[in-house]
Amino acid sequence: MSELVAKEKEVTLLDLLDRILDKGVILFGDVTISVADVDLIYLGLKVLLTSIEKAEQMRSMAAVRQSAWDVKRET
Amino acid sequence: MKRETSSARLVTCDMIYLYAITDRPELPVPAEPGLEGTSLFSVTHQDIAAVVSPLATAKVPPTEDNLWRHEAVEEALMADRAVLPVRFGTMLADDNAVQAVLAEHYADFVATLERVRGRVELSLRVLWEADQSPTPPSSHEFPRVPQRHSGELRGTQENSGRAYLLARLEEERQRQAWRQRAEALAGEIHTPLARLAAESTRQVLITPRLLLTAAYLVERDQVAAFRREVEALGATYPALRFLCTGPWPAYNFVTVNET
Numbered sequence: 002m003s004e005l006v007a008k009e010k011e012v013t014l015l016d017l018l019d020r021i022l023d024k025g026v027i028l029f030g031d032v033t034i035s036v037a038d039v040d041l042i043y044l045g046l047k048v049l050l051t052s053i054e055k056a057e058q059m060r061s062m063a064a065v066r067q068s069a070w071d072v073k074r075e076t
Numbered sequence: 077m078k079r080e081t082s083s084a085r086l087v088t089c090d091m092i093y094l095y096a097i098t099d100r101p102e103l104p105v106p107a108e109p110g111l112e113g114t115s116l117f118s119v120t121h122q123d124i125a126a127v128v129s130p131l132a133t134a135k136v137p138p139t140e141d142n143l144w145r146h147e148a149v150e151e152a153l154m155a156d157r158a159v160l161p162v163r164f165g166t167m168l169a170d171d172n173a174v175q176a177v178l179a180e181h182y183a184d185f186v187a188t189l190e191r192v193r194g195r196v197e198l199s200l201r202v203l204w205e206a207d208q209s210p211t212p213p214s215s216h217e218f219p220r221v222p223q224r225h226s227g228e229l230r231g232t233q234e235n236s237g238r239a240y241l242l243a244r245l246e247e248e249r250q251r252q253a254w255r256q257r258a259e260a261l262a263g264e265i266h267t268p269l270a271r272l273a274a275e276s277t278r279q280v281l282i283t284p285r286l287l288l289t290a291a292y293l294v295e296r297d298q299v300a301a302f303r304r305e306v307e308a309l310g311a312t313y314p315a316l317r318f319l320c321t322g323p324w325p326a327y328n329f330v331t332v333n334e335t
Contacts, residue, residue: 020161021161023163025161025325
């Protein structure tokens, strides 16, 4: 994103998903195709999207894994 | 119908992928590649245009690359025109179908373009510490009730029932106080930011830790001022975490009434 000044990459991706899959101009009817698929995909992601915490958890889990790995290497 | 066709465009496309509705149809489409590496072109109706690209397949998987490609097209368009971003995955059969959508929603599109012109969307999420929330509402299990073998236990049973109800009442009271605190705090953060925006949306406590989720439609020349205000709020509330992203296309402010 050229103009974007985001502090967190994960947050930016979540913000993108939250917009691009759920908002914007939404057209219904027989002119559009496969929008239903996107709805399904979005529903699947919804839990992740609404809890930005998830990104935080993932990050701290990664940190834990990393330190476990560090300990392992030291021994 | 006028078409800005790139020479690279294949005539054999099966579908048309729709990125955005814009004003200024006289402008050339950006050189930005579309999905599947195709060239963008536009379909014009009066003084608005749909920016589209041909698709060889009827499936556009929402991979991270595809999502960012869609977004990159929106952003390239935002550089020199008003943009109504269309939701990812919107495909139409052919140019005629695109034309029909433009004609059918013409008035709505024009009015919405007017609202977003010169403006961008900024996203804000504010996290607060989980320990500020009360213990999550219990599973509402009834407390262990003594076996009902004889009448002598009745007194205990009544006490336990009463204690249970009182505990539930207290829990509910705390939950409400907690929510009120959240609403008040979210308001303190949202109000000064909304003042810098033409329009805004907000949701409080989508999850217990997510105090505020908001979107602001901000004039381009107010973006810097908006960021400064977010930073100032961050300094005022050091215990909270502020996550601000953007500028985005105005996804949250382009809802078009559908029939």
